[in-house]
Amino acid sequence: MLSALLCITRRNPVASALWLVVTLFALAGLFVLLDAQFIAVLQVLVYAGAIMVLFLFVIMLLNLGRPGPSDIKGPAGVLTAVVLASAMLFLLKPVSQTTLSDAIRLPAGTVAAIQQQQGIVGSVAAPLFEAYLVPFEIASVLLLAAIVGAVVLAKRKL
Amino acid sequence: MLNLALTFSAILFTIGVAGVLFRRNAIIIFMCVELMLNAVNLTFVALAQQLGVGGQVFVFFVMAVAAAEAAVGLAIILAVYRHKQSVSLQNMNLLKDG
Numbered sequence: 001m002l003s004a005l006l007c008i009t010r011r012n013p014v015a016s017a018l019w020l021v022v023t024l025f026a027l028a029g030l031f032v033l034l035d036a037q038f039i040a041v042l043q044v045l046v047y048a049g050a051i052m053v054l055f056l057f058v059i060m061l062l063n064l065g066r067p068g069p070s071d072i073k074g075p076a077g078v079l080t081a082v083v084l085a086s087a088m089l090f091l092l093k094p095v096s097q098t099t100l101s102d103a104i105r106l107p108a109g110t111v112a113a114i115q116q117q118q119g120i121v122g123s124v125a126a127p128l129f130e131a132y133l134v135p136f137e138i139a140s141v142l143l144l145a146a147i148v149g150a151v152v153l154a155k156r157k158l
Numbered sequence: 159m160l161n162l163a164l165t166f167s168a169i170l171f172t173i174g175v176a177g178v179l180f181r182r183n184a185i186i187i188f189m190c191v192e193l194m195l196n197a198v199n200l201t202f203v204a205l206a207q208q209l210g211v212g213g214q215v216f217v218f219f220v221m222a223v224a225a226a227e228a229a230v231g232l233a234i235i236l237a238v239y240r241h242k243q244s245v246s247l248q249n250m251n252l253l254k255d256g
Contacts, residue, residue, distance in 0.1 A: 013185055020189050023170075027196055034163060036203045039217050043199075046221050051192065051228045058232045059185060062239050081179035085172045092168035097161060105208050114211060124214050132215050139222045146226030153233035156240075 013059050017052060024048045035111045037120045163204035171197035184235050184245045188228070195224050 024047045031040035115123045128136055174197060177190030199217045206213025239245055 013183060016186055017189060020193065023193065024196065027200060030163065030166070030200060031203050034159070034203045034207045036206065036214050036217075039199075039203055039214050042218065042221060046225060047192070047196070051225060054228055054232055055185065055189060058236060061236070062185075062245060078180050081176045084179060085176035088175055089168065089172045092172065096164040096168045098164065100160070100208055106210060111207055111211060123211050124218065127211060127215050128218065131212075132219075135219060139219055143222060143226050146229050150229040150233040153230065153237050 014056065017055050017059060020055075021048050021052050024052070035115065037115075038124050160204055160208060163200060167197045167200040167204065170194075170200065182246050184238070184247055185232075187247070188231055188235070192224065192228065195220060 024043060028040040028043040028048070031037070031043060111123075117123075118126060171194050174190045174194035177193065178187050181187055181190070199220055202213040202217045202220070206217075235245060
């Protein structure tokens with residue numbers, strides 16, 4: 001949480017990006033604590049690995065690493081942001097105090113038991129390739145479209 | 159653990175929103191959007207622990223969409239930078255009247 005705060009307050013985009021990496025690693029640790037080891041590995045590989053390299057690459061490419069004028073908005077802008085953010089936190093507070101009724105909640109340790117039985121990757125892969133097969137294929141098409149789109153957009157001359 | 163994770167997720171999401179609101183650098187705003195996506199992922203994982211692994215599958219899809227969005231978004235930022243020599247959103251007022 002501290003690293004997330006630092007991430008949005010650093011003036012230098014590179015420092016900001018590195019603090020975001022710290023945040024993502026901390027989140028991966030939380031995922032492990034929440035019985036989602038596969039997602040934690042994916043988080044480190046995809047986010048902390050691929051996406052952050054992309055961000056740092058663009059920052060370096062645009063030569064934004066040098067200290068320049070701050071892009072943080074003036075006092076009025078910061079005040080508005082803080083007021084709106086605290087209003088949002090106030091609205092989200094009841095959500096974070098949710099208690100699940102026993103009717104829909106699985107008995108404690110069920111997910112861990114499924115992982116014991118099917119393997120950590122298998123417990124995610126089985127629904128992915130059975131119940132969620134169509135969304136999975138759509139996601140692959142989406143990624144292909146994104147690759148083509150990124151190349152077209154980044155080309156110097158269309 | 160569930161309520162702790164949900165509280166943490168709400169705070170993380172709020173930090174992301176605040177970041178979008180008070181920065182002007184397009185890349186940093188983009189990183190704040192990633193932060194918000196991650197906060198939602200945390201919610202999914204926390205609830206998946208109680209309600210079954212379907213949530214973890216969903217996190218997988220969120221990550222795929224986030225990766226696609228990051229690639230396209232950064233390409234757009236590159237194209238805009240090439241056009242305007244700036245990534246500050248203050249200079250992007252092409253659609254503004256007058």
